[in-house]
Amino acid sequence: MSRTLTVRAERWQIAGAFVISRGVKTAAEVVVAEISDGDHPGRGEAVPYARYGEDMVGVLAGVETARGAVEAGCSRAELQDILPPGAARNALDCALWDLAAKQAGVRAWTLAGRARLDPVKTCFTLSLDTPRAMGEAARAQGRRPMLKLKIGGADGIDQVAAVRAAAPRTRLIVDANEALTFDELVHLAPELARLEVLLIEQPLPAALDEALEGYASPVPLCADESLHTRAELAACARRYACVNIKLDKSGGLTEALALAAEARALGLEIMAGCMVATSLAIAPAVMLAQGAAFVDLDGPLLLARDREPGLAITGSTIFPPPPELWG
Structure with a gap:
């Protein structure tokens, strides 16, 4: 099967700024991969993330190392052995899901054995700021069913108290x-x-979270930076009650779905998470979010504008992606 791969970098402005304990972002820099068989294009979007040693140059280079295999017709399963987990593999994996769905004339979730996708309700993230500013932001978003607050240390209790009020x-x-x-x-x-x-999501540095073993937290703990793929799952199950699965960490939807299944088998709750990105990156994660205890797919809501066509989002409810977008 002959294919053509194109890849490009895009920059999408964030509405205001996205602030966490590690720094500030004012734009989402994403990689878009498109795999075409001449009749059907499949697309995937991924976000290079500095915390994991990624940047735009490296992710684009990673995609290029897989070009020969992708254009020669490699499968999603084969892609798992060609590239390591991360943004480069995510962009290609999601593009292959999209391509396969369009070639088969069915939706991507049908390929995954699901009869349908249901709408999901996402939380909305409040960036790290002063207690007063975070309280004002919470008041403006107070009709949303769930808010996710970024804190930067033990003094974060003041921000949380302001938001709760x-x-x-x-x-x-x-x-x-x-x-x-x-x-x-x-x-x-x-x-x-x-x-x-x-x-409480990822309280400790990932390299130091062994300290959580045996700790009975009065609030359940969720792994984020500590969990990428199934390789870290056993350790996380000893330390956390929930795991945040993101396609950019797992290296695509293929591994993310397998990771979610194994996590549930271990009794862990699932959070379907995302980086700040457009609807193209979030669309496959809506499949991952089915049945998740927590959904954090607000990436497009944090942008000054989203791509078109994008996901239909009403308030905090995200509807399944239209085929023109993905899958």
């Missing part, structure tokens, strides 16, 4: 992005429980 009926998740020490977590967790926080 501004949005008393909204469910809350706190994401530390590795900013806490174990002692700070032990001090902070009971206070977060008092504020009815549902989940």
